[in-house]
Amino acid sequence: MILFGFNDLKGRFNFTWQGFTLRHYRELFVFRDLTVALKNSLLIAGVTTFVATALGTMIALALTRHRFRGRAPTNMFIFLPMATPEVVLGASLLSLFLTFGTARGLITILVAHVMFTISFVVVTVKARTHGFNKEWEEAAKDLGANPWVAFWKVTFPLIFPGVLAAASLAFALSIDDYVVTTFVSGPTTTFPLWVFGASRFGVPPQVNVMGTIIFVAGVLLALGTVALQRRRT
Template sequence: MTTTMPAPETTVTPPVPRRRLIRFGGVQLMHLYTWLIIGWLILPILVMILFGFNNPSGRYNQTWQGFTLKWYGQLFALEDLTSALILSLVIAIAASVISAALGTGIGYALGRHRFRGAGGMNLIMFATMSSPELVMGASLLTLFVSLGVGLGPLTITIAHVMFSISFVATVVRARVLTLDRSLEEAAADLGANAWTTFWKVTFPIILPAVFSGFMLAFALSVDDFVVTNFTAGTSVTFPLWIWGATRVGLPPQVNVMGTLIFAAGVLIAVLTSIRSRPRRQTG
């Protein structure tokens, strides 16, 4: 009797669907597009950093003529530029602190409570953020002149607070909307009043959002030119000084100061990112 052995089964690999190939190519294309955009955005910053090491023959830094580190040692050699930078930093700190204090309260109220006028408040905030700076600067100038307020550092600070509050409130409101209310309810069950609950429970949770709003307000204040130009009077901030110096050429100290400000911002962002990472529990 002859026994017929069954033929071994052969595994046939199905062809890769065409959709998967197209999908894979689309992902790679998006990665390439993203890196191109990042490179385009960071290119002016790299040029600024590079020209901070330039060694021009004259005072102004227009063409590359050699490598040097001397401008980091002569960072504060130009007194008017140093004064403009100090004024910008002082105004930015004051405006950021005031904006963070006021914007945190507004953002918390809009994110936690439902009250009459909340929709109008949201509309005003987004209108402030989306309105052209030219319109805001001209309107604030008209307001200060009508009230007889002399233009100077005080009016610049008020103007910067006016457009920074909305950004802080929006960031804080977004965090409050995702806040777990059971934590506050637990604090209330343990006998804490509303004020104690806010400072002991709520505020530490929303503190990263408050800090983010503070840093955003600080960056907007240091960078602002249009509104500051309307409300500065005879005061000269860092952006106004740079605008005036572009008519003849920028000294290398401007690039050095810009590089240091950028490096400080990157350092703060990295430290904040590291601190916000979830900690591993060891047991």
């Protein structure tokens, strides 16, 4: 992918090396519909990551720190999207939206992405909170901190690596999703949908360039996270 972003393409299909060029980086946004699709994907992935991480973290904390009636069924319900094939999940969500007469578009994609990514967030954060020593938070309360301050000053820094890992996973799952999005997208086009549709006629090198930029950004984010954790420890 990275290599063929520099390929001096002479035809429609970017399968053979034909020379080195930086032209595709200079002409990155020459295809307006591709640019719109990428913007849609980044917006959807960003909002999905924020909502799924916030809700998933709260659910994970509730499941690990509290005993309540219905805890076991809630755990099972959380795992359902992970165990359900994407085709079945997409078709089910489509039926739900059609039943309620909801117009398909950006909002339905967001709802669908939050629904299947939140499970991964809960599982990831739960793994971090498992075995968490509540006495540290209680000690903070004994020293005068209210529950809100104790959570943000003691609990959250300890579970932050898990939350960050969950957010990264949610973003990757959302921006890369094709199957579920196909069912609920309507007239809205995302980056994976555009690439799949263009593959029948020849994918332009700009797709490789955009994929490279997203990949490099992800690597830099991961390296920054590792460096931050090393500084904290």
